[in-house]
Amino acid sequence: MSQLLNEIEWGEPLLAPDIDPAWEAELKRRGGNGSEVDRRVAPSPWLREACLGINTGRVCAISAHLFNVSALVTAQENACRYCYGASRAYMQMLGYSESFIRRIEQDVHLSDLNEKERALVAFCRNLARSRPRPARAELDALLRLGYTREAAHEIALWIALGCFYNRVSTLIAIPPERGFEGWVEAKRRWFALAGPWMRFQAARRRRGKIDPAASEAALRAGVYGPVLAPLAGLPGAMIMKSALDGAFASNVLSRGTKALMFAIVARSLDCRTSETEARRLLAAEGFSGAEIEKSLASLESARVPAIEARLLPWVRETVHFQTAQIQRRTRELAAAMGNAAVLEAIGVAALANATVRLAMLVE
C-alpha cells in the first residue's frame, strides 16, 4: 500500500545548500523558485539545469490538472517526502479540496474522477512503482480510453521526470519545505476561495506549445535517442535530452561507470531496449561483449575506477527501495566518495531510473 505523507521515514540531508549568487540570480530570472533542491544540486551544472527545467516545465498535450495529479501520485509512489509534501501543499494552494487530495492519495476514486483520470492515476502508480514491470500495453490502454498519442507520451514523460526528481530529492534527503507547507495550511480557507483563480493562472503558466527544437531527428541524435524519439515535439522532451547529454558529457564520473549504471538499472527492470543502448555506449568506451556480460552478472568491473566501484551495487538498490535504507546507503557512499562524486552519482542513478521507465513503454 502506498505510504501517506506522515508515514515516510526521512533522514537528515546528505548535502548542504550551495549558495551561489550567480546561480540564484539565474534561477530567479528563469522563473525558478530557489527551492531546497535547486540549492543542493547547484554544484552539478547538468543536474541543476534538469531540476530547474522540471520545476518550470510546460505541457502541451495534457491539462495542468492531469499534470498536478500525476505529480502527486508519482511522488507518493516513490515515497519522496520532499516532493509529496510540496505537491500536496501546491494542490491545496490551487484550491483542490482536502477530500479530493485524500481520495487520490488513498486510491479511493469517487465521482470526482472520470474514467480517463482514474486510468491516469493507475498508470502513474504502475509506472512509478514498476512492480510488476509495466509495458507498452499500459500506454496503449490510455490510447483506448481516448488520450491522444501525444498526451499518453507526455504523461509517461512527466512521470519519468517525476521519478527522476523524486529520486534526486530522496537520495539527497532534501529537507521538506515545511515553511511552504505550513503557510498553505494556515491559509487554507483563503486558498479555498482564491484557489480557482490561482489554478487558472498556474495552468496558464504551465501551458506550452509544440517545441520545434525537440524534433525527432534532434532527439534521436543523442544518448538514448531511440527512447526519446517518440517524444518529438513535446516541450518536456528537451529537459530529458539535455539531462542525458549533460550527464554523459560531464567528467565527474567516468563514462564507462555511467553507462554501466544505466545497464544495471535496465537489467534490474528487465528492459532490453535500455540495456541495448547502454551496451552500445559501453562498446564505445572499449568494453567487449564478454566484459559487459561479466560486469552485469557480478556488479563489478575492472574497467571502472576503484573509487567508483561501489556505485554498481548501489545503483541497483535505487530501482526499488525503502526510503530510510537507501538514504543510509547513500550516506555511506558519500563518506567514501566525497560530495561531488556522490551528487553526480545520484543524478545519474535518478536519470537511469527515469530513462529505463520511459523505455519500457516503447518496447
Place this chain on the structure above:
Amino acid sequence: MNAAAAAWLLGGALLIACACAWAWLRRAREAESLFAETRRKLEHLQREFERFAPPDLIEQLTDGRGDVAPQRRQVTMLFADLRGFTSMCDRLDPGLTVSILNDYFRHMSGAIGRHHGHITELVGDGLLALFGALESNPWQCRDAVLAALDMRAALVAYNAELAAKSLPQLQFGIGIHCGEVIVGVMGAGELNKFTVTGDPINVASRVEGLTRDLGVDLLVTEEIRKALDTGFRLRPMAPVRVKGKPEPIQTYHVET
C-alpha cells in the same frame, strides 16, 4: 400570487435546498470517515500479514493484481538449519528456547532481507529463503550467497550476545541451490502459503543436509558456482551421492 406568498415559497425552497445540502455534506463526511477507517484496517491487516508472508506478496494480493498465479520461474533457494538445537531444547526452559529461536530468526531475516531474499518457511529451527521468486532477479545467486555470508556474520554477533548471558551458542548449516521451480500460493482449505515446488528445492534441502556430513557451514552447488563471479572464495568438496539423484553432486564450501 402576492409578494408575501412568493417570498414564503422562495424561503421554503431555500430552506429545503439548505437541508438537502447539509444532508449531502453529512453523508459525504460519513463516507470519508468510513473510507479512512477501512484504509486504517486494511493497513493494519497488511502489516499483520507481513509477519506470515513476504510484504511484496501481501501488496500484490491487496492490490488485487492477481500476479500470484502459479508460474515457472528461475529461483534460488537457501535452506538453513540449526545444529543440535533439538537437544538444546530438552535442557532449556521452553520460554528461553523460544526467545533464543525468535532472536535467531530475527537476525537471519534481517540478513536475508538486506540481499533481496525473503523467508517463506520456518519449520522448527530451520528456514527456507527464496531469491527471485516474486519477481525476476538477475542477481539471485549472488544475493543468496551474500545473504548467507551476512547470516554467518550475524550468527557470530548473536553468539557473542548469547555468550555474554552464559547461554549455549548456536551453529548452523546452509545449503544453496538454484533452478526452475513452480512458484505460487499452495495449500488446502484454510492453510495456504506462498512457496515453491520442484526438484531443485529437494536438492537445496539435501545440500543443507550435507553440511553436517562434510563438517562445513555453507555449501553451494555447481549451478550456483557457475553464476558467481571470482570475488567469492569457493573450496570444492568431494562429490557426494544424495537421495533421489542418480549421480553424485558437486558442492563447494563458500569461505568468503
